[in-house]
């Protein structure tokens with residue numbers, strides 16, 4: 001069963017644009033769950049450009065599925081995660097000047113820090129995922145940190161210009177998913193997935209979960225959030241069915 005994690009970051013982007021209390025990320029999370037979201041993903045960035053600290057506790061307490069908290073490798077974020085104790089944490093790279101996440105974690109470079117954070121979070125009952133590029137060395141290093149989940153960065157696939165590059169990135173993700181699965185890791189994927197490019201990724205049977213945010217929230221502006229979530233779930237199921 002391929003699961004959908006709805007990332008609600010950009011509900012908070014719209015809220016913060018005017019400093020109002022609406023649209024409410026927690027209300028969006030509950031609507032997304034009712035429409036079929038299997039989990040709720042949110043990214044508390046160091047610059048708080050969208051999700052804010054107060055969002056964490058209320059969403060953790062209110063949602064009925066599970067919280068997947070994305071966070072950078074900082075002690076501040078680790079303290080937040082240990083306090084909120086989400087079911088899942090996804091460790092992601094972060095640069096203040098970036099428009100959005102630009103690449104995967106360099107697990108090899110930050111191995112000791114990641115292993116230390118992973119142990120602390122797991123001891124607190126949180127499952128740890130590493131957001132990495134579809135790269136064998138990064139996947140192997142991820143396994144060696146003790147993390148049990150990887151999330152393959154699909155940004156290069158999503159942003160690829162030209163069919164040849166697009167297909168090459170798809171092949172790269174297929175291989176990475178198979179390799180991660182062979183190592184015994186839970187393999188997820190996300191970033192830049194939308195209604196036009198999701199099906200080939202959904203067709204990769206080793207992938208357990210897709211985390212999708214920007215495209216769903218954008219679609220929600222046109223059709224409403226519940227229909228946007230339902231449509232994404234339908235496309236994911238169609239893609240998975242095509243894999244047979």
Ligand SMILES: CC(=O)[C@@H](O)[C@H](O)COP(=O)(O)O
Pocket residue numbers: 007009010042043045070092099100101131190191192211213
């Ligand atoms: C890690 C990832 O690809 C996204 O989940 C991340 O949240 C993107 O950052 P923004 O939501 O700030 O664009």
Ligand SMILES: NCC(=O)COP(=O)(O)O
Pocket residue numbers: 007041151189190191192193211212213214215
């Ligand atoms: N980890 C990917 C995620 O949560 C959502 O990314 P996007 O769909 O907003 O690009």
